[in-house]
Amino acid sequence: MYDPGKSSDKIRTELFFTNTEKNHLGMPLPAGTARVYKKDSEGSLQFIGEDRIDHTPKNEEVRLFMGNAFDITVEKREMDRKQQDKLLPIGKTCEFVTEEVELHNRTEKSVDVTVHAETWWGYDIEIINSEFSWEKEETGRFKTKASLKPDEEKIVKYTVKRCW
Numbered sequence: 001m002y003d004p005g006k007s008s009d010k011i012r013t014e015l016f017f018t019n020t021e022k023n024h025l026g027m028p029l030p031a032g033t034a035r036v037y038k039k040d041s042e043g044s045l046q047f048i049g050e051d052r053i054d055h056t057p058k059n060e061e062v063r064l065f066m067g068n069a070f071d072i073t074v075e076k077r078e079m080d081r082k083q084q085d086k087l088l089p090i091g092k093t094c095e096f097v098t099e100e101v102e103l104h105n106r107t108e109k110s111v112d113v114t115v116h117a118e119t120w121w122g123y124d125i126e127i128i129n130s131e132f133s134w135e136k137e138e139t140g141r142f143k144t145k146a147s148l149k150p151d152e153e154k155i156v157k158y159t160v161k162r163c164w
Helices: none
Strands: 012-018 032-039 045-053 061-068 072-084 094-105 111-116 124-128 135-138 141-148 153-163
Touching: 032 061, 094 111, 094 141, 141 153
Parallel strands: none
Antiparallel strands: 012 061, 032 045, 045 061, 072 094, 094 153, 111 141, 124 153, 135 141
């Protein structure tokens, strides 16, 4: 996951699941440290990370931050910024900001990276001019998904229109 609000130049690796009986849980989880292990090629358990969780009721999502990816990199650039108040109602101003997020997959596997746009403030905010389909999470917050093949580079380019 790339979230410029959490790290402007790192891809975060997260493990997430729902606290259900189907996932061999489905009970209230107390706050504390959750450790994650994975079997290696010989069947031995290898520690891969840990994170703190809050009290989590059953049927709720649990997200664990496992660290930053070192073989998937990101560069974000602001390409253009324009402000417009002509031809708008008096007192209304709109800004158009074009950004690029360049992703590099240096692994031997295909990966999906969730890309979050910056969090924008205003009363009329939307993402325009993008090849990607963006999902609005909450006011001023959007995300999309980019799939990268092994050793592929991809640019997620978009324009944010925000008015106030």
